Amino acid sequence: xxxxxxxxxxxxxxxxxxxxxxxxxxxxxxxxxxxxxxxxxxxxxxxxxxxxxxxxxxxxxxxxxxxxxxxxxxxxxxxxxxxxxxxxxxxxxxxxxxxxxxxxxxxxxxxxxxxxxxx
Amino acid sequence: xxxxxxxxxxxxxxxxxxxxxxxxxxxxxxxxxxxxxxxxxxxxxxxxxxxxxxxxxxxxxxxxxxxxxxxxxxxxxxxxxxxxxxxxxxxxxxxxxxxxxxxxxxxxxxxxxxxxxxxxxxxxxxxxxxxxxxxxxxxxxxxxxxxxxxxxxxxxxx
Numbered sequence: 001x002x003x004x005x006x007x008x009x010x011x012x013x014x015x016x017x018x019x020x021x022x023x024x025x026x027x028x029x030x031x032x033x034x035x036x037x038x039x040x041x042x043x044x045x046x047x048x049x050x051x052x053x054x055x056x057x058x059x060x061x062x063x064x065x066x067x068x069x070x071x072x073x074x075x076x077x078x079x080x081x082x083x084x085x086x087x088x089x090x091x092x093x094x095x096x097x098x099x100x101x102x103x104x105x106x107x108x109x110x111x112x113x114x115x116x117x118x119x
Numbered sequence: 120x121x122x123x124x125x126x127x128x129x130x131x132x133x134x135x136x137x138x139x140x141x142x143x144x145x146x147x148x149x150x151x152x153x154x155x156x157x158x159x160x161x162x163x164x165x166x167x168x169x170x171x172x173x174x175x176x177x178x179x180x181x182x183x184x185x186x187x188x189x190x191x192x193x194x195x196x197x198x199x200x201x202x203x204x205x206x207x208x209x210x211x212x213x214x215x216x217x218x219x220x221x222x223x224x225x226x227x228x229x230x231x232x233x234x235x236x237x238x239x240x241x242x243x244x245x246x247x248x249x250x251x252x253x254x255x256x257x258x259x260x261x262x263x264x265x266x267x268x269x270x271x272x273x274x275x276x277x
Contacts, residue, residue, distance in 0.1 A: 083251040101163040102145040
């Protein structure tokens with residue numbers, strides 16, 4: 001379900017270590033041991049973060065051998081972003097206009113002092 | 120990602136869902152009428168002052184179609200084409216629509232609008248699922264754009 005995926009995406013991004021991992025991967029694929037290096041946390045802890053990112057579809061872990069390089073997968077992030085913003089904005093604007101129109105009707109109604117039944 | 124169309128151009132699709140909740144200070148029948156009556160709808164469903172309508176059609180029934188084509192200052196043309204799939208008076212409207220921008224197919228979406236009367240006011244909920252189509256992506260800066268996007272998303276979480 002798309003909203004589950006969006007939830008997983010945001011949950012995955014809600015941790016600064018995971019965001020830092022993604023930033024690192026944006027520069028190219030990386031092995032787990034390389035990723036762990038700057039963080040001074042244990043390898044199992046890094047692996048836990050990678051699992052969350054993988055479940056959210058944000059990284060892809062190669063099955064090859066020991067190093068298991070990780071790669072950034074951008075699709076879930078794009079879902080969370082630009083297109084939705086534009087369309088949401090467009091429709092919000094339309095509903096602002098609807099709101100204005102309904103207010104106009106209400107004002108006219110008051111001015112004429114009669115309660116019109118909505119036709 | 121990675122698929123190619125008949126002209127061997129890259130084809131990519133992005134999917135998303137969004138929800139908009141609004142409350143209007145009007146009874147539900149009046150709000151529903153703003154969606155179901157051609158004249159009422161034309162009073163608010165427009166591109167605004169910078170948009171000049173070229174074509175509008177409205178056939179509000181299941182299977183009926185609606186179009187709204189207009190030109191912006193500067194010459195760009197937007198084309199909204201919808202088909203209605205479900206209508207429950209004062210309760211629900213479901214439609215699917217295509218959006219074109221100057222001839223380019225931007226998206227195909229499914230939208231559900233649910234109306235709930237709250238005394239003299241109306242709660243409206245729009246749930247929209249869209250397939251946003253290739254061509255409007257700035258392919259060259261996709262990865263860079265993604266990192267920027269991620270940073271912006273992260274900012275909203277901290």
